[in-house]
Amino acid sequence: MALRDITALPAWESLRAQHADLTGRHLRELFAADPGRAERMSLTAGDLYLDYSKHWVTAETVECLVRLAEEAGLRKRIDAMFNGDRVNLTEDRPALHVALRLPAGAELVVDGQDVVGDVHAVLRRMGDFTGRVRTKQWRGATGEPVATVVNIGIGGSDLGPAMAYEALRDYADAGIDVQFVSNVDPADLRNALAGLDPAATLFVISSKSFDTLETVANATAARKWLTNALGEAAVSRHFVAASTNVAKAERFGIDPANVFGIWSWAGGRLSFCGSVGLSLMTAIGAERFHELLNGFHTIDEHFRTAPFRQNMPVLMGLLGIWYTNFFDAQTRAILPYSRRLHRLPAYLQQLMMESNGKSVRGDGTPVRLNTGEVFWGEPGTNGQHAFFQLLHQGTRTIPADFIGFAEPYADLGNMHDLLFANMLAQVWTLAFGKSAEENSEEGVPAALVPHKVVPGNRPLSVILAPRLTPSTLGQLVALYEHVMFVQGALWDIDSFDQWGVELGKEKALDLLPALTSEASHAGHVDEVVRALVGVYRLLRG
Numbered sequence: 246m247a248l249r250d251i252t253a254l255p256a257w258e259s260l261r262a263q264h265a266d267l268t269g270r271h272l273r274e275l276f277a278a279d280p281g282r283a284e285r286m287s288l289t290a291g292d293l294y295l296d297y298s299k300h301w302v303t304a305e306t307v308e309c310l311v312r313l314a315e316e317a318g319l320r321k322r323i324d325a326m327f328n329g330d331r332v333n334l335t336e337d338r339p340a341l342h343v344a345l346r347l348p349a350g351a352e353l354v355v356d357g358q359d360v361v362g363d364v365h366a367v368l369r370r371m372g373d374f375t376g377r378v379r380t381k382q383w384r385g386a387t388g389e390p391v392a393t394v395v396n397i398g399i400g401g402s403d404l405g406p407a408m409a410y411e412a413l414r415d416y417a418d419a420g421i422d423v424q425f426v427s428n429v430d431p432a433d434l435r436n437a438l439a440g441l442d443p444a445a446t447l448f449v450i451s452s453k454s455f456d457t458l459e460t461v462a463n464a465t466a467a468r469k470w471l472t473n474a475l476g477e478a479a480v481s482r483h484f485v486a487a488s489t490n491v492a493k494a495e496r497f498g499i500d501p502a503n504v505f506g507i508w509s510w511a512g513g514r515l516s517f518c519g520s521v522g523l524s525l526m527t528a529i530g531a532e533r534f535h536e537l538l539n540g541f542h543t544i545d546e547h548f549r550t551a552p553f554r555q556n557m558p559v560l561m562g563l564l565g566i567w568y569t570n571f572f573d574a575q576t577r578a579i580l581p582y583s584r585r586l587h588r589l590p591a592y593l594q595q596l597m598m599e600s601n602g603k604s605v606r607g608d609g610t611p612v613r614l615n616t617g618e619v620f621w622g623e624p625g626t627n628g629q630h631a632f633f634q635l636l637h638q639g640t641r642t643i644p645a646d647f648i649g650f651a652e653p654y655a656d657l658g659n660m661h662d663l664l665f666a667n668m669l670a671q672v673w674t675l676a677f678g679k680s681a682e683e684n685s686e687e688g689v690p691a692a693l694v695p696h697k698v699v700p701g702n703r704p705l706s707v708i709l710a711p712r713l714t715p716s717t718l719g720q721l722v723a724l725y726e727h728v729m730f731v732q733g734a735l736w737d738i739d740s741f742d743q744w745g746v747e748l749g750k751e752k753a754l755d756l757l758p759a760l761t762s763e764a765s766h767a768g769h770v771d772e773v774v775r776a777l778v779g780v781y782r783l784l785r786g
């Protein structure tokens with residue numbers, strides 16, 4: 246279902262007028278002209294609170310943005326995704342990640358198949374397996390219980406569980422450590438295995454395809470490490486998999502009973518609510534994992550049903566389009582004020598950039614707008630002492646998302662209040678800044694004034710939640726998943742394929758022989774890489 250070109254919609258014209266009207270107006274002015282703006286420009290979804298008052302918008306701008314979504318037919322597109330329509334056009338399949346967190350009693354039949362029943366059957370198997378590992382009923386080949394789980398996977402088969410494990414470390418109550426190995430750089434696996442006892446190590450091979458170069462290479466090396474210590478017969482007690490490819494997993498030596506399925510309709514970057522979350526479930530337990538799923542589902546329902554004006558993912562997605570397409574903003578800073586969320590920016594990078602880094606529309610014609618926000622970031626307060634200077638006084642427009650929590654999991658004195666005060670201080674300073682007059686009034690020497698002016702007027706969102714729990718983490722991730730969907734739908738691109746990445750994968754396999762074999766591989770090596778191959782071979786010796 247192709248959407249109408251958004252630039253041809255009446256709302257787009259109104260937004261052009263809004264853009265002209267707002268250009269050059271400072272957030273200080275918008276606040277002064279609109280008492281109660283902060284209260285009005287906020288909304289809640291589940292446990293999440295969004296303050297969007299520090300954006301370059303008036304109530305009228307928001308109305309125009311919402312109208313844009315309506316005129317573009319976003320509602321139909323949302324319904325299509327939730328119904329299991331084939332919204333992933335180029336791969337001709339649904340994008341049904343929302344089905345991974347539907348409650349057990351729900352109904353969704355796709356191509357004659359009860360999706361919810363299938364999802365919960367796998368969740369039950371995962372619960373049973375991880376329960377046995379956590380209670381030490383599952384033992385390794387020599388009878389040792391599992392002390393460390395090593396998740397081997399890459400992209401969506403790594404970033405989701407790795408980010409969530411870091412976020413929910415405080416809930417990891419079974420005394421099982423989880424390591425994540427993704428990079429084909431052997432340093433990754435070596436770091437993870439250093440000091441581990443093979444007899445007490447369980448590998449989870451997380452790969453939808455069981456075919457990804459990095460994952461297969463790491464899994465093969467890990468297998469060797471294990472069999473060197475414990476022998477071939479140990480493989481099935483120390484390797485399990487999350488994969489659609491049961492046959493390949495079995496050839497590797499994994500018992501099919503310990504292969505946990507995924508479905509083609511769950512994209513890699515949207516899959517950790519399913520079996521890709523196995524290592525996470527081992528750490529936090531099935532009950533907590535279900536709380537995470539319920540958190541996702543809460544926001545799914547909000548996204549599916551809330552009117553656009555009160556719809557958090559819709560508004561955030563529209564604001565991203567506002568800055569990208571009207572103000573030529575190139576990037577968005579993700580600034581969680583939570584050390585536990587230190588992998589969130591990396592996770593969101595894949596989610597947003599692999600999904601929306603596209604330049605043709607669903608029908609193959611070029612997109613005439615910039616697509617795909619570049620996400621980046623670091624937790625506060627560390628970022629403040631690294632890159633915030635550019636946010637404060639640099640020349641670029643960089644919208645930012647601040648993410649904060651009211652309650653810490655555990656506090657040390659007033660450290661959590663200090664953290665939150667820092668977040669508020671940054672929000673205030675980025676929005677309002679410090680003018681030349683204010684500097685002069687404070688007696689700053691005239692020559693220094695220009696250097697000490699902090700312009701403010703930096704657009705930003707603040708997202709608050711009571712506390713970082715499995716549920717609020719799920720809510721937060723679902724929020725961004727749907728932001729991605731909204732933007733992809735309005736740009737009319739396929740957010741669920743990644744052909745650029747696929748080409749790189751093929752090319753790596755094509756070039757490998759030129760690096761390792763004696764024969765010349767003129768067919769593979771052309772002008773672009775010939776010199777580099779030569780230097781590499783020379784240096785490698």
Ligand code: F6P
Pocket residue numbers: 399400401402451452453454455456457460512513514599743746
């Ligand atoms: O990076 C491309 C990609 O296909 C991701 O979408 C996916 O998460 C990752 O590779 C890993 O794929 P697999 O789970 O099949 O190993």
